[in-house]
Amino acid sequence: MHISEGVLAAPVLFSGLAVAAAGTAIGLKKLSLEQTGRAGILAASFFVASLIHIPFGPGSVHLILNGVVGVLLGWGAFPAILTALTLQAVLFHYGGLTVLGVNTVIMALPAVVCHYLFRALVRHRPQWLTGAGFAAGLVAVLLAALMAALALVFSDESFLEAAWMLGVAHFPVMVIEGVVTATCVSFLNRVHPALLHLEKES
Amino acid sequence: MLPEPLPLPDSPFRRIDPRLRIVTAVLFSFAVALASEWAALGAGFGCAWLAIILCGLSPWRVLKRIAPAFGFILFLWAVLPLTVPGPALLRLGPLPLSAPGIALAGGITLKAAAILPAITLLIGTLPVATIGHALQRLRVPEKLVYLLLFCYRYIFVIEEEYRRLERAARLRSFRPGTNLHTYRTYAYLIAMLFLRAALRADQVHRAMLCRGFHGRFHTLEEIRFRATDRYWALALAIPPGIVTALQWLLLHP
Incomplete structure (x- = not known):
């Protein structure tokens, strides 16, 4: 989900930059040196995993996985996603420099929201882990699509129909992400529960 | 799967301080992204491709490199002419293609076609390690x-x-x-x-x-702002300057 260069208006671009800078500052503050290295390698996995094409009907979709990143990194999702997007912008020209802020916010803010959503659900009912994973994956993409649509509409009202289509096109991705995130989370919980950081607060 | 940085033929351009190249790329991107007048966008487009030819990069390879980024723009071309209200410019069978829709999609395409090659030339030709080093020197955390x-x-x-x-x-x-x-x-x-x-x-x-890591990578490569870089800074300021000036003059005649 990259909004391309040249589409958005100045107020949207600059608010995106401001929010991304704030989120990244919080994220960096929360990451210790050790966690920064981990975030770097997880950002690399996020980069690689988002290039995987998963069949859907006659075509294929590619995963966004901001839900998983959110669950694993919390606020660290901001610097991690910013990093992955910067590399994508420089190496593949998906997105670009001016939209870097907006694109980071579109993916990282839902990731942080899902981090807290996932924790609240699991702390409330530990047996809901898979369900909470599904919710995190689905909501992360839902919010990302919503924010991308809003960024388009706030830039120019004539994008309204295009924004709707973009949102609707992401419905199948939401369900697939939900399934993938749920499976990921329950796998990690069985194999290496420390990664989910659930034990700290409960 | 991952593309290597494009090889840039040896020229004085290649020896410019990488920080200067990154800053120029950012300034140029914003100048073009915020412009709305056709003349300003055209100037940006011209400057970017002229610079690519002058630096000896093959325009065809640059085009191939940036092509995937136009997926989203193709989607906009498919949607905007049909959905933006306004007088029809053309008719595609029973479907009217609205003039404002085509203008909007065209403007976006021109912006992307100016910004993306500029980023390719200025940053896409730098090794990522150099980019990191330059960002460190630009006071990025x-x-x-x-x-x-x-x-x-x-x-x-x-x-x-x-x-x-x-x-x-x-x-x-x-x-x-x-x-x-x-x-x-x-x-x-x-x-x-x-x-x-x-x-x-x-x-x-x-x-x-x-191995004594404290959070900072030390490199042997040295980034220096040489005397010639001062002239380069002036030269590199021209494209974003032209775009901004044209935009300003056309908006406030």
């Missing part, structure tokens, strides 16, 4: 630079890991399709990727601590 370099370094490792896992799945007769089994298989694969990444990160971190 050290942790962020560390994150960027680490991420880039491990993309290749993780990608190889992914290929290995995928090959293993295929050898066990995994055939992707639209079903739950496929999605769960990919999920296990991705979870394994994340898990191994995290374990590897802890290992690498310990190894780095043993």
